[in-house]
Amino acid sequence: MIDNAVRDVFLEESKELLDTLDSDIVRLETSPDQDVMNRVFRSVHTLKGGSGIAGYDQVYEFTHGLENLLDLVRKGETQINAAMITLLLRSLDWIRQAVAAADGEECDIAVKEALQRDINACIGEVSAVKAGGTHDEKPRIIVPGKTDAHGNRYYHIRCAFNEDIFLRGIDPLMIMEDLRRLGTFIQRKINKKDVPNFDSLDPEKCYFSWEVVLKTEHTIEKVYEVFLFVHDDNDIVIRDITENYDPDSADARIAEKRIGEILLGKGVITENELNDVLNEQDQKNAKLGDLVVSKGYATEKDVEHALVDQEKIKKKIETGTVRVDTAKLDNLLNLLGEIVIGQSAISRLADDMSEEQSFMLKNALYGMERTTREFQEQLMSIRMIPIGPSFEQFRRFVRDVSHSLNKEIYLEIEGQDTELDKTVIERISDPLKHMIRNAIDHGIESPETRAGAGKPKSGKITLRAYHQEGNVFIEVSDDGGGIDRKEVRAKAEALGLVKHGEEIADAKLLQFLFLPGFSTTSQVGELSGRGVGMDVVKNNIESLRGSVEIETREKIGTTFRVKLPLTLAIIEGMLIRVGKSIFILPMLSIVESIRPRKEDVQTVEKKGELIRVRGEYAPLVRLYEIFGIESEHHNPWESLVVIVESAGVRLGIMIDELVGQQQIVIKSLDTAITNSRSVSGAAILGNGQVALILDVHGLLSEIMS
Amino acid sequence: MRYIAIIDDSPTMRASVMLTLKPFGYNVLQAQHGAEGLDVIQKAIAEGHEIALAICDINMPVLDGIGFINEFRKFDKFTPILVLTTESEQATIQKGKQAGASGWLIKPFKPDELIQSVERLIR
Numbered sequence: 001m002i003d004n005a006v007r008d009v010f011l012e013e014s015k016e017l018l019d020t021l022d023s024d025i026v027r028l029e030t031s032p033d034q035d036v037m038n039r040v041f042r043s044v045h046t047l048k049g050g051s052g053i054a055g056y057d058q059v060y061e062f063t064h065g066l067e068n069l070l071d072l073v074r075k076g077e078t079q080i081n082a083a084m085i086t087l088l089l090r091s092l093d094w095i096r097q098a099v100a101a102a103d104g105e106e107c108d109i110a111v112k113e114a115l116q117r118d119i120n121a122c123i124g125e126v127s128a129v130k131a132g133g134t135h136d137e138k139p140r141i142i143v144p145g146k147t148d149a150h151g152n153r154y155y156h157i158r159c160a161f162n163e164d165i166f167l168r169g170i171d172p173l174m175i176m177e178d179l180r181r182l183g184t185f186i187q188r189k190i191n192k193k194d195v196p197n198f199d200s201l202d203p204e205k206c207y208f209s210w211e212v213v214l215k216t217e218h219t220i221e222k223v224y225e226v227f228l229f230v231h232d233d234n235d236i237v238i239r240d241i242t243e244n245y246d247p248d249s250a251d252a253r254i255a256e257k258r259i260g261e262i263l264l265g266k267g268v269i270t271e272n273e274l275n276d277v278l279n280e281q282d283q284k285n286a287k288l289g290d291l292v293v294s295k296g297y298a299t300e301k302d303v304e305h306a307l308v309d310q311e312k313i314k315k316k317i318e319t320g321t322v323r324v325d326t327a328k329l330d331n332l333l334n335l336l337g338e339i340v341i342g343q344s345a346i347s348r349l350a351d352d353m354s355e356e357q358s359f360m361l362k363n364a365l366y367g368m369e370r371t372t373r374e375f376q377e378q379l380m381s382i383r384m385i386p387i388g389p390s391f392e393q394f395r396r397f398v399r400d401v402s403h404s405l406n407k408e409i410y411l412e413i414e415g416q417d418t419e420l421d422k423t424v425i426e427r428i429s430d431p432l433k434h435m436i437r438n439a440i441d442h443g444i445e446s447p448e449t450r451a452g453a454g455k456p457k458s459g460k461i462t463l464r465a466y467h468q469e470g471n472v473f474i475e476v477s478d479d480g481g482g483i484d485r486k487e488v489r490a491k492a493e494a495l496g497l498v499k500h501g502e503e504i505a506d507a508k509l510l511q512f513l514f515l516p517g518f519s520t521t522s523q524v525g526e527l528s529g530r531g532v533g534m535d536v537v538k539n540n541i542e543s544l545r546g547s548v549e550i551e552t553r554e555k556i557g558t559t560f561r562v563k564l565p566l567t568l569a570i571i572e573g574m575l576i577r578v579g580k581s582i583f584i585l586p587m588l589s590i591v592e593s594i595r596p597r598k599e600d601v602q603t604v605e606k607k608g609e610l611i612r613v614r615g616e617y618a619p620l621v622r623l624y625e626i627f628g629i630e631s632e633h634h635n636p637w638e639s640l641v642v643i644v645e646s647a648g649v650r651l652g653i654m655i656d657e658l659v660g661q662q663q664i665v666i667k668s669l670d671t672a673i674t675n676s677r678s679v680s681g682a683a684i685l686g687n688g689q690v691a692l693i694l695d696v697h698g699l700l701s702e703i704m705s
Numbered sequence: 706m707r708y709i710a711i712i713d714d715s716p717t718m719r720a721s722v723m724l725t726l727k728p729f730g731y732n733v734l735q736a737q738h739g740a741e742g743l744d745v746i747q748k749a750i751a752e753g754h755e756i757a758l759a760i761c762d763i764n765m766p767v768l769d770g771i772g773f774i775n776e777f778r779k780f781d782k783f784t785p786i787l788v789l790t791t792e793s794e795q796a797t798i799q800k801g802k803q804a805g806a807s808g809w810l811i812k813p814f815k816p817d818e819l820i821q822s823v824e825r826l827i828r
C-alpha cells in the first residue's frame with residue numbers, strides 16, 4: 001500500500017522533472033548556461049533517487065549512467081554537443097516510456113541498452129581525453145554565426161518564387177510572414193517587374209519576388225527552416241551580412257542628436273552650441289561628439305560619459321518588444337489571485353483531514369504553489385519597468401524652470417535601472433515634478449547667494465532611485481541652503497501646531513511642511529510655492545502606500561526621500577485576529593509584537609492610551625473599538641500588542657492573535673463601503689472570509705487628529 | 706508534539722519517508738529545501754513543539770543540505786540530523802559530518818534501513 005502511494009507521487013514528480021529536462025536540454029543546445037546545466041544535473045539526480053525509492057529499478061540503473069555523463073558536462077570536463085543533446089533527449093523519451101509502462105510490463109530493453117552504450121561511449125571518450133590520449137572524433141561544437149553587440153544578426157534574403165508555387169498549396173505571403181516573425185525587416189523591396197499586362201495575367205501564378213534584410217537574433221539555420229518546403233524548387237538566396245551591415249543612417253542620425261541632448265541636459269554645452277554643431281554636422285558629415293570636442297565645447301571625457309548614458313537609454317528603449325494593454329495584465333493578476341485563494345482554501349481543507357491524507361495533499365499542493373509563485377513573479381516582472389525614461393523627462397523641465405528663475409541648475413540622475421511597477425511609475429511622476437519644482441524654486445539659492453556662500457554658481461538637483469528591503473526609494477536632493485528649522489518652528493507655533501518651548505523631534509517638525517497651507521517662504525513662488533503643493537504631494541504618495549520624509553542640512557541641501565512599494569497589486573501581509581474578525585497588516589510596517597506588562601500601559605490626558613516599548617511611549621489603539629467588533633481581551637497586558645511604524649512614528653495595536661504571514665492580493669474597496677483612512681483595501685482569505693487591510697499611516701493620522 | 710522533519714526537494718522521497726515512519730508512530734513535518742526546512746522547524750519550535758530528528762537531502766535548490774546543517778546548528782547543537790545521500794556523493798558525507806550531521810543513509814534505501822537509522826539516532 002505504501003509502495004503504491006509512493007509510486008503515485010513518483011509518477012507525478014517524474015512527469016514534471018522530465019518536462020523540465022526536455023526544455024532545459026533544448027535550451028542548452030542554443031545557449032550553454034551553467035545554471036541550466038546545474039538544474040539538469042539536479043533533475044536527473046532527483047529522478048534517480050525517486051525511481052530507486054519507488055522501485056523503478058530499470059530507470060534507476062539507467063539514470064545512474066546518465067547522471068555520470070552529466071556530471072562530467074557540469075564540471076566542464078566535456079562540452080555538450082548536438083549528438084549529446086540528441087542522446088539526452090532520446091534517453092528522456094525512454095525514461096518516460098519506462099515509467100509509463102504498467103506494472104509487470106517490460107520496458108524496451110533493447111532501446112535502453114543501445115542508449116546506455118552511447119552514454120558509456122561518451123563517458124569513455126571524456127576519460128580517454130582526460131587520460132591524455134588524442135581522439136580522432138572530436139565532439140562537434142555548434143558555432144552559431146556572429147552577432148552584433150545586441151545579439152542581432154542581419155540576413156539579406158532574396159526570394160524569387162516559382163510561378164507555380166500556388167499550385168502546391170503554398171502562399172508566398174505566408175512564408176514572408178513566417179520570416180517576419182523571426183525579427184524585423186529593416187529593408188524590404190518587392191519586385192513587380194515580372195507582372196504581365198492585365199489581359200495576360202494568370203491569377204493562379206505568382207509574379208512577385210521579394211528582397212528583404214532581416215534583423216533577427218536567430219541563426220541562419222532557423223531562417224532556412226522557414227523555407228524548408230520551398231527551398232528546392234524556388235530561387236531562395238540567404239546571405240549573412242551581419243559583419244558588414246551598416247545600421248540605417250537615420251538611426252545613427254537620431255543617436256547623434258541624442259548625444260547632443262544628453263550633453264545639453266547635463267549642462268555641458270548650451271543650446272546655441274548644440275545648434276551650431278548640428279548645423280556644421282549637416283555640412284561636414286562628421287561625428288557630433290568629435291565636433292563638440294574640436295570646438296572646445298566639451299572634453300572628450302564628457303562625450304564618453306554621454307555615450308555611456310546613451311547606450312543605457314537605448315537599452316531601455318529597446319527592451320520592450322510586445323505592447324500589452326496593462327488592463328490585461330491586471331486581469332491576469334486578479335485571476336492569479338483567485339488561484340492563490342483557491343489553493344489556500346484547499347490547503348485549509350487539508351488541515352481537517354487525517355494526517356496522512358493531509359500530508360499527501362499538501363505534497364501535491366507544493367508543486368502547484370511553486371508554479372503559481374513563479375507565474376506570479378513572471379507576471380510581476382512584466383509590469384516592472386526601469387524608472388530611467390521617467391527620470392529623463394525631467395531634464396528638460398529642470399532646464400526650463402531654472403532658466404525662468406534665472407538660476408543655473410543641472411539635473412543628475414542615479415539608479416535609472418531601478419525597476420518598479422508601471423502604475424507606480426506613472427503615478428509618482430506628478431509628485432516628483434512637484435518636488436523638483438520645489439527644489440528649484442526654494443531649495444537652490446540664486447547664483448549670487450551661492451557665490452557669496454562659496455558654492456559653485458550652478459546648483460545641482462539629484463534624482464536617485466534604489467531598492468532597499470523590498471521597497472523602492474526615490475530621492476530628490478538639492479545642494480541648496482537647506483530648510484531653516486527656526487522659520488518652520490516659528491510658523492508652526494504661529495499656527496498653534498506646537499507650543500512655545502515645547503520639545504519636538506526633528507522629523508516631526510519637518511513633517512509640518514506637508515500640511516495644507518504651511519509655507520516657510522514669505523514670498524510664495526509664482527510657479528508652485530512650498531506649501532501649495534506639498535500636502536498634495538504627500539497625499540499622492542500615501543495613496544501609493546508610500547511615505548515621504550525630509551532630510552535637510554543647513555547650507556548643504558535638502559533631500560526628499562520617497563519610499564514606495566514595488567507593486568500595488570500584492571503585499572506581504574500578517575493576518576491578525578481580533579475576536580472573530582481577521583485583519584491584515586502589511587509586513588513592512590510591523591516592527592515587533594510584544595506582551596506588555598501592566599505598568600507599561602498608561603493613560604495620559606488628551607493623548608489617550610500609551611504603551612511603553614523599549615523606553616519610548618507609543619499610542620495604543622484598540623481595533624475592537626475602532627471597528628465596533630468583539631474582542632477576547634480588553635486589557636492590553638492580557639492581549640498581544642503589535643508595534644507598527646510609519647514615517648518614523650510608532651503605534652501599538654491590540655490584538656488577540658497573530659495568525660500568520662501570507663501574500664495578499666489586494667482588492668480595492670469601494671469608497672462607499674468604507675471611507676475610513678485606517679483601511680487601505682481588502683483581501684479574500686482562503687476560507688472565503690473578507691479581511692480588511694489596515695493602513696498604518698491612516699490609523700496614525702486618524703488617532704492623531 | 707515531537708516531530709521528525711524531512712527536508713528533500715523530491716516529493717517522492719518526502720512521501721516515502723513519511724509513509725515509512727508513520728506506522729511507527731512518528732509525526733512528520735516536510736519541507737522542500739533547506740531554507741524552508743529552517744522555517745518549518747523554527748515555526749514548530751515557536752509553537753511549542755519538539756523536533757526529534759531532521760532528515761535532509763544534500764542536493765536541493767535554494768539552500769542545499771550542507772547549508773541547512775550549518776544554519777540549523779547555529780541554533781540547535783543537539784538534535785540529530787540524518788543525511789540522505791547517494792553513492793555518487795561520497796565526498797559530501799565528509800562535508801556533512803564536518804557541518805554537524807549525525808549520520809547518513811544512502812539512497813535508495815529500504816524502509817527497515819530508514820527505521821533502523823532513525824531509531825539509532827533518536828535513542
Ligand SMILES: [Mg+2]
Pocket residue numbers: 046713714715762763764765
Ligand atoms: Mg535532491
